[in-house]
Amino acid sequence: MLKLxxxxxxxxxxxxxxxKALLNVCTGLLTLCNAMLIVCIGLLNVxxxxxxxxxxxxxxxxxxxxxxxxxxxxxFLLLNATGN
Structure with missing residues (x-):
């Protein structure tokens, strides 16, 4: 019973x-999406x-x-295509 x-x-x-590993993967993907969004906003500002x-x-x-x-x-179009 102890083995069970x-x-x-x-x-x-x-x-x-x-x-926990799946949660870390999801967090990493969210961080990547956030970084891509910041880059796109910067390019839009430029x-x-x-x-x-x-x-x-x-x-x-x-x-x-x-x-x-x-x-x-x-x-901008290339970054948008790779982000999706």
């Missing part, structure tokens, strides 16, 4: 360890800043700024 209780105790302990500079700048600098904004939008 010992086996059940080991079973429950193993299940607790597995649940994009908005470039758009503001683009609208305020003379016409001679607009093609270069438009090119940078295109690169940033591609980075």
């Amino acid at each position: 209780y010992t086996g059940l105790l080991n079973l429950y302990t193993g299940l607790l360890v597995v649940c 994009f908005t800043g470039l758009l503001t500079v683009y609208t305020a700048s003379p016409n001679a600098y607009k093609p270069t700024l438009f090119l940078y904004m295109g690169y940033l939008s591609k980075c």
Whole structure:
């Protein structure tokens, strides 16, 4: 009878360890999603800043700024695609 209780105790302990590991995995995924969200918000801020500079700048600098904004939008789309 003691072996049965010992086996059940080991079973429950193993299940607790597995649940704790799954909880750690979920916490890590949430941290990763949070980091991706912060990066996306930062890129959006940079994009908005470039758009503001683009609208305020003379016409001679607009093609270069438009090119940078295109690169940033591609980075933003890639990050969004990898986040999903």
